[in-house]
Amino acid sequence: MSKVRVVIAxxxxxxxxxxxxxxxxxxxDAGMEVIYTGLRQTPEQxxxxxxxxxxxxxGLSILSGAHNHIAPKLMDLLKKNGLDDVLVVIGGIIPDVDxxxxxxxxxxxxxxxxxxxxxxxxxxxxxxxxxA
Amino acid sequence: MKTTAEPARNFxxxxxxxxxxxxxxxxxxxxxxxxxxxxxxEFPYTRGIHASGYAGKRWTMRQFAGFGTPEETNTRxxxxxxxxxxxxxxxxxxxxxxxxxxxxxxALGEVGKCGxxxxxxxxxxxxxxxxxxxxxxxxxxINSPAAMIFAMYLVVAEQQGADWRTLSxxxxxxxxKEYIAQxxxxxxxxPSMRIIxxxxxFCAGQVPRWNTISVSGYHIREAGSTALQELxxxxxxxxxxxxxxxxxxxxxxxxxxxxxxxxxxxxxxFEEIAKxxxxxxLWAHAMRERFGARDERSLxxxxxSQTAGVSLTAQQPxxxxxxxxxxxxxAVAGGTNSLHTNSLDEALALPTAAAATLALRTQQIIxxxxxxxxxxxxxxxSYFVEKLTRDMxxxxxxxxxxxxxxxxxxxxxxxxxxxxxxxxxAYRFQQAVExxxxxxxxxxxxxxxxxxxxxxxxxxATGEKQLEKLARLKxxxxxxxxxxxxxxxxxxxxxxxxxxxxxxxxxxxxATVGEMCDTLRDVWGEYEETAVI
Numbered sequence: 001m002s003k004v005r006v007v008i009a010x011x012x013x014x015x016x017x018x019x020x021x022x023x024x025x026x027x028x029d030a031g032m033e034v035i036y037t038g039l040r041q042t043p044e045q046x047x048x049x050x051x052x053x054x055x056x057x058x059g060l061s062i063l064s065g066a067h068n069h070i071a072p073k074l075m076d077l078l079k080k081n082g083l084d085d086v087l088v089v090i091g092g093i094i095p096d097v098d099x100x101x102x103x104x105x106x107x108x109x110x111x112x113x114x115x116x117x118x119x120x121x122x123x124x125x126x127x128x129x130x131x132a
Numbered sequence: 133m134k135t136t137a138e139p140a141r142n143f144x145x146x147x148x149x150x151x152x153x154x155x156x157x158x159x160x161x162x163x164x165x166x167x168x169x170x171x172x173x174e175f176p177y178t179r180g181i182h183a184s185g186y187a188g189k190r191w192t193m194r195q196f197a198g199f200g201t202p203e204e205t206n207t208r209x210x211x212x213x214x215x216x217x218x219x220x221x222x223x224x225x226x227x228x229x230x231x232x233x234x235x236x237x238x239a240l241g242e243v244g245k246c247g248x249x250x251x252x253x254x255x256x257x258x259x260x261x262x263x264x265x266x267x268x269x270x271x272x273x274i275n276s277p278a279a280m281i282f283a284m285y286l287v288v289a290e291q292q293g294a295d296w297r298t299l300s301x302x303x304x305x306x307x308x309k310e311y312i313a314q315x316x317x318x319x320x321x322x323p324s325m326r327i328i329x330x331x332x333x334f335c336a337g338q339v340p341r342w343n344t345i346s347v348s349g350y351h352i353r354e355a356g357s358t359a360l361q362e363l364x365x366x367x368x369x370x371x372x373x374x375x376x377x378x379x380x381x382x383x384x385x386x387x388x389x390x391x392x393x394x395x396x397x398x399x400x401x402f403e404e405i406a407k408x409x410x411x412x413x414l415w416a417h418a419m420r421e422r423f424g425a426r427d428e429r430s431l432x433x434x435x436x437s438q439t440a441g442v443s444l445t446a447q448q449p450x451x452x453x454x455x456x457x458x459x460x461x462x463a464v465a466g467g468t469n470s471l472h473t474n475s476l477d478e479a480l481a482l483p484t485a486a487a488a489t490l491a492l493r494t495q496q497i498i499x500x501x502x503x504x505x506x507x508x509x510x511x512x513x514s515y516f517v518e519k520l521t522r523d524m525x526x527x528x529x530x531x532x533x534x535x536x537x538x539x540x541x542x543x544x545x546x547x548x549x550x551x552x553x554x555x556x557x558a559y560r561f562q563q564a565v566e567x568x569x570x571x572x573x574x575x576x577x578x579x580x581x582x583x584x585x586x587x588x589x590x591x592x593a594t595g596e597k598q599l600e601k602l603a604r605l606k607x608x609x610x611x612x613x614x615x616x617x618x619x620x621x622x623x624x625x626x627x628x629x630x631x632x633x634x635x636x637x638x639x640x641x642x643a644t645v646g647e648m649c650d651t652l653r654d655v656w657g658e659y660e661e662t663a664v665i
């Protein structure tokens with residue numbers, strides 16, 4: 001079986017990348033292929049990275065409160081590019097009231113502060129599309 | 133009688149340093165009182181920079197705040213001052229920190245979210261409306277666009293009739309830790325360092341009581357460093373700034389007295405106290421021995437501290453009140469000159485007014501009810517604290533040597549050295565939490581549902597209001613005057629003129645932060661880091 005391919009991206013203007021980097025390493029140590037895009041990626045850049053890298057999973061790290069702008073744009077672009085089956089997860093500071101809205105547009109996992117890395121790994125493993 | 137068996141584990145600090153079960157006189161056999169500690173107010177100031185400690189001057193209770201529109205933040209400031217806060221501290225939103233106006237595509241969804249939106253002098257006028265800048269001290273957390281934001285504050289002072297020579301406050305203005313940790317940089321390191329040297333020179337002449345820089349370990353620690361790495365990288369950054377000032381032709385004692393520092397106050401109580409004590413001694417030695425400073429004020433390290441945001445948990449948020457109180461106690465025992473205490477809801481959102489008031493009350497209780505402020509350096513002479521202090525100093529000197537061998541902090545950053553060290557420590561700590569080698573109450577032990585709190589929600593109206601104001605400003609100002617001022621700024625950047633005077637002129641013409649930064653982006657380009665994971 002080939003490795004699960006994950007693009008970890010940090011959209012928006014925020015530069016706090018501790019969480020993105022720690023989760024990138026944890027997923028790599030769990031046997032996944034991880035591509036970290038670096039900072040300040042637009043939704044367009046993230047979709048391009050996902051296409052180029054043949055990603056199974058996109059993980060967004062957002063701490064600034066811009067998720068309600070970034071996530072809908074990204075989900076829309078994924079659909080337009082035929083990437084509907086890519087698993088999208090978000091980690092960061094997301095107010096509780098915003099979580100149902102994110103699920104409704106197709107973000108499968110929303111991970112709030114304090115989530116163990118093992119839970120995120122298990123979630124991805126259980127929900128990622130199977131690679132032929 | 134039964135004895136309890138010793139647990140079969142090694143004790144380490146939160147930074148992973150191993151700790152003995154007992155410290156004795158033998159642990160600090162090599163320490164000389166007069167050479168290594170000395171009385172407070174005496175070189176090397178390990179025990180404090182003031183002979184009388186807090187009896188002479190209590191720390192400033194400075195609560196970092198800013199959100200939404202300048203109008204909303206102005207209201208919060210007036211409330212904080214009315215509640216007994218003794219200084220202001222401005223938190224700017226991400227577009228402002230990154231030198232982008234609210235109408236830039238990258239600002240979408242970010243305006244007013246993590247701080248207050250300040251795009252032009254008009255916003256700064258609103259922010260300080262009804263607050264006399266001559267009578268408060270103001271700290272501004274701004275780095276890449278520090279010169280522009282500072283110029284706006286100076287022009288507001290001018291409008292209020294305040295004398296620049298008596299203005300007091302602090303500009304964070306620490307770009308090195310942005311490349312190392314917080315990543316809110318615009319220009320490449322070398323032109324950024326040049327702006328900072330320009331600010332040093334400008335303030336030495338015209339705003340002599342202003343703290344021109346707050347060399348910051350806070351963000352380095354939040355990004356995952358150990359206490360020792362925080363100490364070492366921050367002080368080595370400080371030495372780098374001094375070197376750039378000296379290379380720009382300034383005399384050490386003309387600008388170093390206005391440099392200040394900013395440290396984290398984390399959870400490992402004794403290790404934090406040792407860190408502050410070591411910092412004072414390291415700085416005093418380095419200023420005297422490396423730079424030949426003679427003015428006592430150049431030798432005395434003054435610092436602000438903030439409790440550790442990263443230690444706050446979204447789970448059982450009331451536990452954060454306790455964490456913050458203990459961290460603040462460490463900062464005070466370590467002789468902090470100024471302090472911010474975090475609010476209990478900050479793992480979830482920006483704080484509500486009630487949470488921010490409780491955070492301020494925490495400091496007031498420490499100051500007035502615990503007695504800790506009555507004695508100078510109350511833990512001086514503790515075998516444990518003295519041994520930790522000594523080890524911190526030695527460890528930091530080891531890092532100084534390593535960075536010196538790389539040619540200084542700018543080349544070390546360009547090589548990714550501090551970034552890698554921090555990423556490594558951050559990952560190691562997370563693994564320790566996952567394996568439960570380190571306990572976080574409410575997160576990996578004593579887990580319990582519930583304990584939700586009301587949080588502040590910044591709605592989208594802020595962005596719209598700021599966009600409208602910006603559009604109105606652009607219609608009403610004198611466009612020709614703005615263009616002339618920006619051209620003068622470009623010329624200063626291309627040559628070796630100090631950038632502060634043309635920035636002040638551009639600010640007076642109501643040029644925006646984005647316009648001024650774009651002018652400099654054209655000249656210097658933008659920095660892009662190689663991501664290290």
